[in-house]
Amino acid sequence: xxxxxxxxxxxxxxxxYRITRIRLTPVQSLATIAATLAEHEGRVQALIKTVxxxxxxxLAQAAQVRFDDQQIGRTVIEIARDKRATIAGAKPDEHPSxxxxxxxxxxxxxxxxxxDEQDHYVAVVxxxxxxxQNAALKASRGPELVERKSALSAATAREAxxxxxQALEEAKLERAxxxxxxxxxxxxxxxxxxxxxxxxxxxxxDFRREPKKKKxxx
Numbered sequence: 001x002x003x004x005x006x007x008x009x010x011x012x013x014x015x016x017y018r019i020t021r022i023r024l025t026p027v028q029s030l031a032t033i034a035a036t037l038a039e040h041e042g043r044v045q046a047l048i049k050t051v052x053x054x055x056x057x058x059l060a061q062a063a064q065v066r067f068d069d070q071q072i073g074r075t076v077i078e079i080a081r082d083k084r085a086t087i088a089g090a091k092p093d094e095h096p097s098x099x100x101x102x103x104x105x106x107x108x109x110x111x112x113x114x115x116d117e118q119d120h121y122v123a124v125v126x127x128x129x130x131x132x133q134n135a136a137l138k139a140s141r142g143p144e145l146v147e148r149k150s151a152l153s154a155a156t157a158r159e160a161x162x163x164x165x166q167a168l169e170e171a172k173l174e175r176a177x178x179x180x181x182x183x184x185x186x187x188x189x190x191x192x193x194x195x196x197x198x199x200x201x202x203x204x205x206d207f208r209r210e211p212k213k214k215k216x217x218x
Contacts, residue, residue: 002206003188004181010048010173013180017041019207020184027204029194033187040180047173054166061159065114068155072148073110076125079141080106086137101128114156122149 004016017037024034080102084092092098093105102109102125109121126145129138184205192201 002202002208004184006178006181008181010044010177013177013184014041014044014048016184016207017044017180020205023204023206030191030204033190033194037183037187040176040183043176044173044180047169047176051166051169051173054162054169058159058162058166061155061162065152065155065159068148068152069114072122072145072152073106075141075144075148076110076122077106079125079129079137079145082137082141083134097133100131101125101134114152 002016004013008016017040020037021034021041024030024037027034080098083098083101087095087098089095093102104121110118112118122145126142126149128134129142129145188201188205191204192198195201
């Protein structure tokens with residue numbers, strides 16, 4: 001018999017059910033068994049689609065997060081550029097007033113995906129803009145920075161929500177797949193008790209592809 005095992009995940013289980021459904025359709029004496037298997041197949045197939053859709057939503061939102069992260073990074077770099085323009089001398093990045101806003105290079109501070117370190121870096125820039133000497137810079141760039149920060153925060157929060165929803169659907173699929181594996185194996189035993197023909201039952205539930213034999217060279 002072609003049994004389903006714990007290592008057989010939803011794609012394999014779904015395929016096993018599809019092939020077996022085709023084989024069982026003409027066998028009227030196994031109609032009840034086929035109907036039971038159809039219920040499990042329907043649940044697994046529906047959840048496979050649900051998980052796939054949930055994954056697509058997560059990937060789409062991840063793209064939004066990357067875009068918003070790029071936007072706030074660009075804004076911080078532009079603030080640094082504007083600040084340099086107000087500092088006389090050949091090395092404005094080493095000036096204390098610049099270091100107050102940017103303790104490290106903006107390109108380094110904003111590098112990589114959003115995380116706690118990046119959040120802290122942006123918070124330092126915001127605090128620096130609140131200083132009196134940066135009043136003009138805050139007036140020109142502050143609102144944009146706040147807007148970019150808010151957009152990124154909302155995007156990352158939404159991404160976390162979608163990832164949580166995806167995990168819940170994946171757990172449902174795992175449970176449905178486990179139940180389907182058990183039902184499939186039990187159905188073979190039930191079919192054997194009805195047909196009394198082990199070879200026929202093995203054939204009806206045979207879903208695994210065997211490697212073709214290589215032709216002998218003449």
